Amino acid sequence: MAKVKKDPNEMHFLDHLEVLRWHLIRSTLAVVIIGCVAFLMKTFIFDVVLLGPTQMSFPTYRLFCNIATSFGIDSAFCADKLPFTIQSRLMSGQFSAHIWTSIWAGFIVGFPYVLYELWKFISPGLHENERKHSRGFILIASLLFFMGVLFGYYVVAPLSINFLGTYQxxxxxxxxxxxxSYISTVRASVIACGILFELPILIYFLTKVGLVTPEIMKKYRKIALVIVLILSAVITPPDVASQIIVAVPVLILYQVSIYISKMVIKRQEKREKNKVKTG
Incomplete structure (x- = not known):
């Protein structure tokens, strides 16, 4: 009985694990290196970035104060200062906060490189046409993530801090x-929004594998609206205005995702027609 020759380019399961291991190692090293730089930038990271939303001079508070003033409404956003203090109750509290904040800063800033390593692991398993149509994946996914991070930092985090900090x-x-507790509130707002803004990318890949279609997304639009409102309630203070502010961009992303799903389906149908013609 003739032996079946194995493709020399074919990789076994353990080979894939080895490749994945090195991608994860390089991603981790990138996060750690950027985290070390962030660790040395303690004053900027904490006084300017993290503790920025505790100051009433923060751009978001000034914007909402100007809006309220233009309508003749008294607003908490126009106060001189927020009525709370931040303190560390543990002996190692500040040092631990410094280390973990640096690591998260490394992940956020190094996110494009982490995506690049993920893409290098996935792309060899794709067809040439699929790689061609996914060339802008890293750029678009990174832009969406950073847009979400900025939205979380300038909208969700200050709204949460202002509401919870003034509530008695x-x-x-x-x-x-x-x-x-304060850092976890800011971090949750920023990371959650960054992930939420990746919705179009998620829908793109789910459509590619046939799990999602534009018809399904339109059919369950009302359910999606409820889910978005629940998510908004989780990552924002429990007031209607804040939930609407967060829900609106997510609903816009949902509509964009429907359009992206349509484009993927059209490309797949066009590819199938070309195959029939050439066949």
């Missing part, structure tokens, strides 16, 4: 927040 059940209870 009694005048006798002072708001003195732990440093870790």
């Amino acid at each position: 059940v009694s005048a006798s209870v002072l708001n003195e927040f732990d440093l870790g």
Whole structure:
């Protein structure tokens, strides 16, 4: 019985794991290196970026104050300062916060490179046409992520901080927040929005594999609206205005995703027609 010759380019499962391991190592190294740079930029990272939304001079507060003033409305955004303090209650609290914040900063800034390593792992398994039509993946996905990060930092985070920082059940209870709690609020707002803004990319790949179609997305639009409102309620303070501010861009992204899904389906149908003609 003749032996079947193996393709020399064919990789076994363990070979794929080895390749994946090196992609993960390079991604981790990139995050750590950028994190080390962020660690040395302590003053800028904490005083300017992280603690920026605690100051009433923050651009978001000034914008909402000007809007409220133009309508003759008294607003908490026009206050002189936020009525809370941030403190560290643990011996290693500030040092731990410094390290973890640097790591997360490394991940956010190094996100395009992490995507690049992911793409290098996935792309060999794609057909030439699929690679050709996915050339802008890293650029578009990175832009969407950074747009989400900026939206989370300039909209969601300050709204959450302003609401939760001024909320009191009694005048006798002072708001003195732990440093870790404050940082986690800002981090959750930023990372959550960055991931939410990747919705068009997710829909693109789900459409490519046949799990999503424009018809399905249109059919379940109302359910998607409810899910978006729930997500908005999770990552924003419990007031209607904040939820609407967050929900609007996500709904716009949902509509864009429907258009992207249509484009993918049209390309696939066109490719099938060309195959029939050439066949």
